[in-house]
Amino acid sequence: MKTMTVDELTREFDDCADKEERLTLILELGDELEPLGDEHKVEVNRVRGCTSNVWMIPEVSAAAPGKLRFRADSDSQIVRGLIAILLSLVNERTPEEIAALDLEGVFNRLELARYISRSRSNGLSSMVQRVRDIAQHCQSAS
Amino acid sequence: MNHAAPPLDPVKLREDFPILSVRVGADPARGDEGVPLVYLDNAATTQRPRSVIQSLVNVYEQSYSNVHRGAHWLSGLSTAGYNAAREKVQEFVNAAHFEEIIFTRGTTEAINLVARSWGDRFCQAGDEIVLTELEHHANLVPWQQLAERVGVKLRTIPIDDRCQLDLEQFDKLLSPRTKLVSFTATSNVTGTITPVVEIIARARRVGAVTLVDAAQSAPHLPTDVRAWGADFVALSGHKMLGPSGIGALYGRRELLASMPPFLGGGGMIDRVWADHFTPGDLPYRFEAGTPAIAPAVGLGAAIDYLNYVGLDAIHAHEQLLTARAHELLADIPGVKIWGPPLEHKAGIVGFTLDGVHPNDIAEVLDQDGIAVRAGHHCAMPLHQRLGVEFTVRASFYFYNTLAEVEQFAKTVAHAQRLFRKR
Numbered sequence: 001m002k003t004m005t006v007d008e009l010t011r012e013f014d015d016c017a018d019k020e021e022r023l024t025l026i027l028e029l030g031d032e033l034e035p036l037g038d039e040h041k042v043e044v045n046r047v048r049g050c051t052s053n054v055w056m057i058p059e060v061s062a063a064a065p066g067k068l069r070f071r072a073d074s075d076s077q078i079v080r081g082l083i084a085i086l087l088s089l090v091n092e093r094t095p096e097e098i099a100a101l102d103l104e105g106v107f108n109r110l111e112l113a114r115y116i117s118r119s120r121s122n123g124l125s126s127m128v129q130r131v132r133d134i135a136q137h138c139q140s141a142s
Numbered sequence: 143m144n145h146a147a148p149p150l151d152p153v154k155l156r157e158d159f160p161i162l163s164v165r166v167g168a169d170p171a172r173g174d175e176g177v178p179l180v181y182l183d184n185a186a187t188t189q190r191p192r193s194v195i196q197s198l199v200n201v202y203e204q205s206y207s208n209v210h211r212g213a214h215w216l217s218g219l220s221t222a223g224y225n226a227a228r229e230k231v232q233e234f235v236n237a238a239h240f241e242e243i244i245f246t247r248g249t250t251e252a253i254n255l256v257a258r259s260w261g262d263r264f265c266q267a268g269d270e271i272v273l274t275e276l277e278h279h280a281n282l283v284p285w286q287q288l289a290e291r292v293g294v295k296l297r298t299i300p301i302d303d304r305c306q307l308d309l310e311q312f313d314k315l316l317s318p319r320t321k322l323v324s325f326t327a328t329s330n331v332t333g334t335i336t337p338v339v340e341i342i343a344r345a346r347r348v349g350a351v352t353l354v355d356a357a358q359s360a361p362h363l364p365t366d367v368r369a370w371g372a373d374f375v376a377l378s379g380h381k382m383l384g385p386s387g388i389g390a391l392y393g394r395r396e397l398l399a400s401m402p403p404f405l406g407g408g409g410m411i412d413r414v415w416a417d418h419f420t421p422g423d424l425p426y427r428f429e430a431g432t433p434a435i436a437p438a439v440g441l442g443a444a445i446d447y448l449n450y451v452g453l454d455a456i457h458a459h460e461q462l463l464t465a466r467a468h469e470l471l472a473d474i475p476g477v478k479i480w481g482p483p484l485e486h487k488a489g490i491v492g493f494t495l496d497g498v499h500p501n502d503i504a505e506v507l508d509q510d511g512i513a514v515r516a517g518h519h520c521a522m523p524l525h526q527r528l529g530v531e532f533t534v535r536a537s538f539y540f541y542n543t544l545a546e547v548e549q550f551a552k553t554v555a556h557a558q559r560l561f562r563k564r
Contacts, residue, residue, distance in 0.1 A: 019509050020509075023505075023506070023509065023560070024560070027560070027561075051501055051517065052499055052501045075499050076499035076501050076502050077498070077499065077502050077561055078499075078501070078502045078505055079499075079501075114167070114169070115509075116505065117504075117505055117508050119501075120501075120505065
């Protein structure tokens, strides 16, 4: 999956004419997400607080040691799209960079809350929390 | 129920429900007018007519005080209103006696009351409680808790491939050990209408007590505790136009009289000394603490409105909507409806779409202003039996129109096309 800058993401969303196109965009982003193998879809990797199943695993970046790379998957196609957005923002960054990211600010700019239901927003918050917890854990461990 | 009731006019009745005119996603700051609400989540909770909302306002503006206790005029007025609501529930379920109606917070509390009070007093290790595969957690977990406390064994009437109870298997489960048969009158997932009278008759043959979970049936079909021969019947106000936080338990008088209080506190006692108490009379013995006074009055107003529309007409209209939904959904590739044939079914359409997460379907429907529920609907064992984790559920009421059902089906078809290629 390609990494996108906030500006690129915002532009893609701004280019959508209506809710329908935004949903299609979210689904297309999800299509590019690399699926997790079944061996990773286990309880320990499950993100609690999502109404659909979400599994997330952190890895150290192969390209740049010290940077993190998350992989995640869901049984919901819309959630896969949200995961793709989140991961494009946090992947290939150091724990410190992740901690400093204003992810909620980006989601606000994309006006995600207008296009996804509240329970989905809550699920997204749970994923963000998981990413931050892992980043913080890496910071305190290093 | 098959005799022809005069058709009701949903468009006219909708005018009594202010919330049905809200626009979903409206955002005036952006000039977004939103879309009309299509409310198809009635099995979770119905909406309220103006008369019910107004009844709450009237209580608080004109007659509110605590009940039973005060010697003053206002308390007398409040008590009269509260008990008038109880009489309405009594009449609605055709109970013989006023004191057979206990106000509870809803069906869940009503069933817990029976499990705690009757269950702890009368059940012991080796006794059996028969439930069904259709049950909501509210009629399952309290019995599992009772099993943990006293060691009763739970048995389950299975469903067949058409989501109907297998009564032959039921007969095999019944024995002198059967202490209670507790079952739903209408499934909240499949919409299955169960043969209440038949189940109770068979249960009584072995001397079992019966409890009917009428949460999903009371808003749509007549409740007749005497014709049913039921010992306990539980219902919820919020599913039948009433306020949330109020419901009722019907209990046969002799049984209730033999049961110890559920919750202890004010209002439920006769006398209290430093080290013991004597319980008060029925029905107050089971209503400890200040009750939900205004919501009870609201439930009475809801019953008035249901009587005005007529349950026969309501059921006939819902049959019409459900038949249309089935017809339209059947045309959509990959849709599977989980439920019995139409003639055994209430206005609940539980379905899945091949390869698409139920949450995703609900999300697309939501964007179109259509409120449905996706999930396990508090019936996880039933979903395990069906072999699916979640279902989407559209549930209708008398204020829904054929046009809304058609819009719903059209959006499901759209969702199918949207997700299909992935």
